[in-house]
Amino acid sequence: xxxxxxxxxxxxxxxxxxxxxxxxxxxxxxxxxxxxxxxxxxxxxxxxxxxxxxxxxxxxxxxxxxxxxxxxxxxxxxxxxxxxxxxxxxxxxxxxxxxxxxxxxxxxxxxx
Amino acid sequence: xxxxxxxxxxxxxxxxxxxxxxxxxxxxxxxxxxxxxxxxxxxxxxxxxxxxxxxxxxxxxxxxxxxxxxxxxxxxxxxxxxxxxxxxxxxxxxxxxxxxxxxxxxxxxxxxxx
Numbered sequence: 001x002x003x004x005x006x007x008x009x010x011x012x013x014x015x016x017x018x019x020x021x022x023x024x025x026x027x028x029x030x031x032x033x034x035x036x037x038x039x040x041x042x043x044x045x046x047x048x049x050x051x052x053x054x055x056x057x058x059x060x061x062x063x064x065x066x067x068x069x070x071x072x073x074x075x076x077x078x079x080x081x082x083x084x085x086x087x088x089x090x091x092x093x094x095x096x097x098x099x100x101x102x103x104x105x106x107x108x109x110x111x112x
Numbered sequence: 113x114x115x116x117x118x119x120x121x122x123x124x125x126x127x128x129x130x131x132x133x134x135x136x137x138x139x140x141x142x143x144x145x146x147x148x149x150x151x152x153x154x155x156x157x158x159x160x161x162x163x164x165x166x167x168x169x170x171x172x173x174x175x176x177x178x179x180x181x182x183x184x185x186x187x188x189x190x191x192x193x194x195x196x197x198x199x200x201x202x203x204x205x206x207x208x209x210x211x212x213x214x215x216x217x218x219x220x221x222x223x224x225x226x
Contacts, residue, residue, distance in 0.1 A: 031213060042116075042202055043155075043217040086153060092213060099168055100215060102155040 004091055006103035013111050018079045020106045022072040022089035029091040032065060033100070034074045037086045046074070046087075076108075084110045115139050116218035118203050124224045125193055132189045133221045135203030143167075144186035145204040145215065146178060155202070161186050162208050190223075198225045 003025040012018040024032070030051050035043040049056045049063045049072075056063045062075040072089050086105040093099045116137045125131055137144060145168070146158040160168035161180040175191045190197060203218040 033214065035217075037153075042219040043204075045214050045216065048214055088155065099157060099160070105153045105155075 004089060004101050004103035006087075006089060006106045008104070009107050009109070011109045011111060012079050014079060014081060016079055018076045018083070018108055018110075020074045020076075020087050020089075020108065022074075022103050022106075024070050024072065024089070024091045024101075024103075026091055026093055026101070027067075027070065028093060031092040032063075032072050033090045033092070034061075034063065034072075035088045035090060035102075037088065037105070039085075043088065079108075079110050081110045081112055084108060116203055116205055116216050118201075118218040118221050120221060121219065122222050122224075124226065126226055127193055127195060129193050130189070130191045131193060131223070132187055133201055133203075133223075134185070134187045135218055136185050137203075137205040137216070137218075138184065139205055139216060141205040141207050141216075142183050143206050143208040144180065144183070145206075146186065146188050147202040147204060147217075149200040149202060149220070151199070159186075159188075193223075193225045195225050198223055 005023045033048040034046045036046050037043050047058045049065050060077045064073045086107050088102050088105045090100045090102045119134050143162045145160045149155045158172050159178045163183050164180045177189045180186045200220045200222050202220045204215040206215040
């Protein structure tokens with residue numbers, strides 16, 4: 001089955017870059033996603049990457065995918081206080097049922 | 113315009129009671145989901161419906177019964193509530209066929225069982 005691992009906590013100064021890492025186990029994953037959860041709110045889809053890509057850039061966000069090592073990262077450039085949240089990576093199984101397996105989340109705290 | 117909405121946002125109830133959480137999406141998606149997020153923020157899928165048909169049913173006690181009257185609605189009924197049911201429940205929706213299948217989440221329902 002799918003298993004997604006994330007580290008727990010990251011503190012970063014405003015204006016710096018932050019990098020959040022994630023490893024997954026299901027080699028059949030077709031899409032990998034990054035979601036953001038602000039306190040008391042639902043999950044907001046930030047970006048996703050298809051498994052045949054190794055990089056995707058979307059404004060301040062850069063997603064890197066190392067399929068060989070099953071490693072996914074999210075880089076946030078010029079981190080803002082509004083980026084303080086919990087970030088979840090998720091993988092979609094390749095088996096057609098659109099099941100998402102989520103990591104445990106990584107809390108990012110931006111220090112002004 | 114709210115894409116995925118849930119009611120209620122907060123629900124406090126006593127053990128043994130039966131309660132329902134409602135979910136509606138106006139995105140025209142054909143697949144809807146229920147997730148449970150525990151106190152450690154771990155998020156796990158419970159159910160998924162595609163066009164009113166159950167397609168994912170994880171190992172969830174049968175006290176939990178989803179109902180989908182149409183493809184825009186997926187409600188969750190919970191019988192005989194237990195303390196361990198306290199969590200935040202998220203509804204989500206996606207388009208099943210084609211594209212990147214991204215799931216859009218509702219704001220969550222915080223259930224507290226006392």
